[in-house]
Amino acid sequence: MTDSTDSQLPQNPARQAAPTPAESEREAALAESVQLSLPSSIADLTDLVRIPSVSWAAFDPAHVAASAEAVAALFRGTGVFDEVEVLRSATESGELGQPAVLARRPAKNGRPTVLLYAHHDVQPPGDDGDWESLPFEPTVRGDRLYGRGAADDKAGVISHLAAIRALTDVAGPDFDLGLVVFIEGEEEFGSRSFATFLDEHRDVLAADVIVVADSDNWDVDTPSLTISLxxxxxxxxxxxxxxxxxxxxxxxxxxxxxxxxxxKLLATLHDDDGSVAVEGLTSRPIETPDYTEQTLRHEAGLLDGVEPIGTGPILARLWAGPSITVTGIDAPSVANASNTLSPTISARVSVRVAPGQEPGDAYEAIEAHLRSHTPFGAHVEIDDVDTGSPFLVDTTGWAVAAAKDAMRDAWGREPVEAGVGGSIPFIADLVRVFPEAQILVTGVEDPHTRAHSPNESLHLGVFKRAIATEALMLLRMNDRNS
Structure with a gap:
């Protein structure tokens, strides 16, 4: 591992007051606890990765249930929660959703309550032949742990677990901070029972701060706090x-x-330069950090000679503009192709919606476009529609400052406030149910994680620093009056 094993945390120049000797000693002990526990944290993570907890309907739900029970056992083992339960809620259609883990300990002495969210389900692995090692056989190569869910998001689950363990090592098991842990079981399948789960367990889930550990970092050496999705x-x-x-x-x-x-119909969705050509899909003007085409090529794996698409600053295209991707087509395979005219073809279309636009409005725009551009009078059907809202973080709250302070101290680098081109639709439900809560979107990924793709991996140095960040933030919140 290239990451330093020095357990001493660098001092934070942005904190309002210098830490007292006692605070410095506790924070150094916290960093040492994270470092010494890292092998067991990695072992816990590899055990979870071995469980093929794909939440999609076509996969065996018994694996998701086994994953939930394993996660619940890990959090019960901390000894700090009054109760740890495996629970399920109904989807809008009335079917039971996948099992989630819910744990809580109440706050004492005026301390805040922090909700820690992650998900234990994973994406389908795809073709095993596209992996350098089997997707559910976690394998360390160099500084990275490879496997489906090694980063997205079982590392988020274990980062919460390891941070709680470190907090307990330093503050003792009777600390004052309130904690709620919510580990979802169907995020990769659209969080279809999420809204019901929130409504049914609103009192248990209520918190002052919500930490969503399901995003990434600027690079393997620089942390970032996600402020737009x-x-x-x-x-x-x-x-x-x-x-x-x-x-x-x-x-x-x-x-x-x-x-x-x-x-022909799909070709109408983009201009010649690759820009989205659907009237009614909007962009949001934003300022972005420097990010070169060379960096894009390296991080995205663009082949030589292949040009980026779209116009304007690259990060504005990724964070604040719409995109349309055809993610799958049901059609005869090349191996089974016969000399026939196909009567029906289906495609899965994924549209990313810029912050500031309602997904319902975006759907109406793209539906109108498709129906008005259909060639030859072909019959068009659109179904199996899912939508999720974009999100902008209010960066003025004390929790954002606390998170950035902890990142700065744990990583020794100034954190970046970053947007993300991906989506976490359930955050809109969190805002609806808990409008007063401050939401922090953090994570353990980096630009080379390849989440959802073959050879998904976790950088172990990033993993350690993400744990140290959260543990430090929880320790400091344990001293704060809500």
């Missing part, structure tokens, strides 16, 4: 032109097949 609209688009498949030699050239219609 794009929303999302996803749906299945089906295009049909024929009642049944017809011989391509007999009718090709006169009869439009569904693949041709789908390709």
């Amino acid at each position: 794009r929303g999302n609209v996803t749906f299945r688009l089906t295009v049909s032109t024929l009642a049944y498949a017809s011989h391509s030699g007999m009718f090709g050239g006169a009869v439009p097949d569904a693949m041709l219609a789908m390709v």
